[in-house]
Amino acid sequence: MSRSTVRPTNVERYFSEDDVIVSKTDPKGIITYANKIFLTIADYSEEEVLGKPHNIIRHPDMPAGVFRLMWNRIQSGNEIFAYVCNMAKNGDHYWVLAHVTPNFDRDRRIVGYHSNRRVPDKHILPVIKDLYAQMRAEERRHASSKEGAAASVGIINAMLDRKGLTYDEYIHGL
Template identity: 45%
Template sequence: MTQLIRTQPSKEVQLEADELIVTKTDSTGHITYANRVFMQLAEYPENELLGKPHNLIRHPDMPRGVYRLMWKTLQAGREFFGVVKNYTASGNYYWVLANVTPDYDSKNQLQGYFSVRRPPGRRAVEAVIPVYARMCQLESSHNKAAAPDASMEWLLAELEKQGHSYESFVLSLLDTNLTSGKTA
């Protein structure tokens, strides 16, 4: 398996503006499909991705509370939008706007999840960095079991003060309107 090599300080690598990462997972979050863009950016060959948990690329700067919110949203049958920082196999990192949706079969049975990721834009990244840092700080002051809920609750309370849900907050940060394809 590809080893995470951290011999040098990590650097940011970027998804090109016209590139999309596409992955599919089973209902437990294990990768069942990964497109070539994902494999190239994450620096993993297909045989090291298929069957592995998607959190293989989770960056430690990402608060677990964001993932708790994602799973709660998906388990409620709704799509999730989030700005996410991921690791590459060599220890570099990249940011994406993730859109994750439940994938149902013809009998409306959950088969897994379908995710499309694109570049989030610098404005979105700069806006979430201090929010995520605060969430990680909160998580470090709680036991492992309580940490994700504590940071998620803080996030939702802070966003509610601003009149936002997490989804509306994320979508308000985008440089591109996802529904029309026009620059905001």
């Protein structure tokens, strides 16, 4: 089944609070490593994910603005924590709190990215889901996906300005 034909099932998957989903990518986001927990929750074999773009597990309801924010942070050499809804091979979904960090060579050039994902706090998810719904609604108002993603990031920035917080302060304060 091709990724383009997979539709969300609205069935949520869960993993243990002791589990950590781990993946590594090259600088372009191509998967170079996926641990057993990643493969199990996403229902892929190692052969199916290695060499593929990490967005193979992207849920279509995730705002593009979240990924734009994430890429901007990690490509500039910074880490990021973000709540993400991923999609398994069959269309089931699972929520994670992702911690993504760049990997550097000796000359401080980014040579890839490392992501650890844990079970998110279930009490925080309603806040995140509401924010993401606002972001997706804003994205749909734009004909261009690029403009939509930029406007979606604007939703986060406006919220942070109102609260007088940085992104990191907001995420860690939830």
